[in-house]
Amino acid sequence: MKISEASSVSGASARSLRHYEDEGLIVPGRCSNGFRDYCQSTIDRVLTIRSLLESGLPVRLIREVLPRLTDEPDVATDVVPATFLYEVQSYRDRLAARIAVLSDQQAALDTYLREARRPDR
Known part of the structure; x- marks a missing residue:
């Protein structure tokens, strides 16, 4: 989905979505025309990010904990x-x-x- 639809679905502004990308919190796909393409797993990740931000955690801590909360478990992130x-x-x-x-x-x-x-x- 395009950024406007992702914004609507996630409740995050397009500006916030770009900021999350700049901070390395999300990596949306790209269409052949260069537009961002957001899949459901990225939207789910955005919802998690927003929840963590609303709890007051700073972005640098969110960046560190996010893989443990949203990615498939593996040995590197279990500890x-x-x-x-x-x-x-x-x-x-x-x-x-x-x-x-x-x-x-x-x-x-x-x-x-x-x-x-x-x-x-």
């Missing part, structure tokens, strides 16, 4: 490097800390709103 796991854990810990701060802020706002709505005020 997850400790440094990669450390980076993902570190990212997860930073995310958990941000969530805690946001939860505290939400609780403070909830308290403020409860107090502001009290009838005796």
Whole structure:
């Protein structure tokens, strides 16, 4: 399928699809006229990329983990490097800390709103 159809099917903009290609995350085929040709497996890969990006993982980590998530299993990708796991854990810990701060802020706002709505005020 052409880039416009791939964009529609995947929910990723044509610009994002080109960016994923530039970053080495996807490799669409090419038609004889030079147009990109996206197959279903590439669309599936784009959906995985979008999900990982939405979770907040940076492209450099996605590039490293993507083969383990989308390619056929083989010996080379079965072993997850400790440094990669450390980076993902570190990212997860930073995310958990941000969530805690946001939860505290939400609780403070909830308290403020409860107090502001009290009838005796």
